[in-house]
Amino acid sequence: MEAEFRPKGMVFDFNGTLIDDTLIQREVWRRLFPVFMKREMAEGEYEARILGNTNSVILQFYFPGITPEREYAMLTRKEALYREVMREDPARRIVFYPGVTETLDGLRERRIPFTIATASEITNVEFYFSDFGLGRWFAGPEEIVFDNGTFPGKPEPDIYRIAAKRLGLTPAECVVAEDTLAGITAAKAAGMGRIFAINPILNRAEILSDPEVYRVLPDFVGFIDRWDRNDFQ
Known part of the structure; x- marks a missing residue:
């Protein structure tokens, strides 16, 4: 027993x-894909490659050999956008x-x-x-x-x-x-x-x-x- x-x-x-904030996280990456990856985020890609992973793991997957300086710049931009989206509509905070x-x-x-x-x-x-x-x-x-x-x-x-x-x-x-x-x-x-x-x-x-x-x-x-x-x- x-x-x-x-x-x-x-x-x-x-x-x-x-x-x-799950859907907000997805929205942030949807906005950033054309900027970072130069394409739209594919159907199911967020769930398969992004959800639950650290930002560093995500960027190293998409940009093998990425320099620490470039990674830091991209992460800083991503997190700033996340906080911006979180605060976009105070009525639905x-x-x-x-x-x-x-x-x-x-x-x-x-x-x-x-x-x-x-x-x-x-x-x-x-x-x-x-x-x-x-x-x-x-x-x-x-x-x-x-x-x-x-x-x-x-x-x-x-x-x-x-x-x-x-x-x-x-x-x-x-x-x-x-x-x-x-x-x-x-x-x-x-x-x-x-x-x-x-x-x-x-x-x-x-x-x-x-x-x-x-x-x-x-x-x-x-x-x-x-x-x-x-x-x-």
Whole structure:
């Protein structure tokens, strides 16, 4: 008989999981393809080559041998456009999914360690701290795991192994919240204890049918109650 699973910590993806910006990310790359690649982005290319990967991995795929200087210039332009698109229409400003604030507050009150594991780089992480108030739960970017150029992006498992270690736990002791196929693949490869998919927009059918995804949820409403009930079996 399988032993009862009692998680000790939680790791959240950020983009598309805590905030609903998946389609914004795709729109940014759609605008940049004619500029960077001199062509339009093909159908399905975002899902196959971009979604879940770090910016560095993406550019090195499209531009083998790219110099650090050119890569930095392109990444800077991409992230500036991302923040611009995020702020284009204040009336529809991206906000946390329902239940996120209550979940993060609840984990902190229960002294359950948690962190964020995001493919975003430091410029966007700082943007999230300023515009989404992450300082309410984290002292600074150093308390979350982001793309600092030292490890491969999802679907490789490194980011989740690093996040678990940051919490002082093994991957098997952690619950993960993700929204993408690449992120879920990374979490499975890392050996994370339970995987929740939050409102997956892309590759939804494949995620829904994955037996290693414990639950697919629309948001985080009532999520903290799972910890009180140990609803992870």
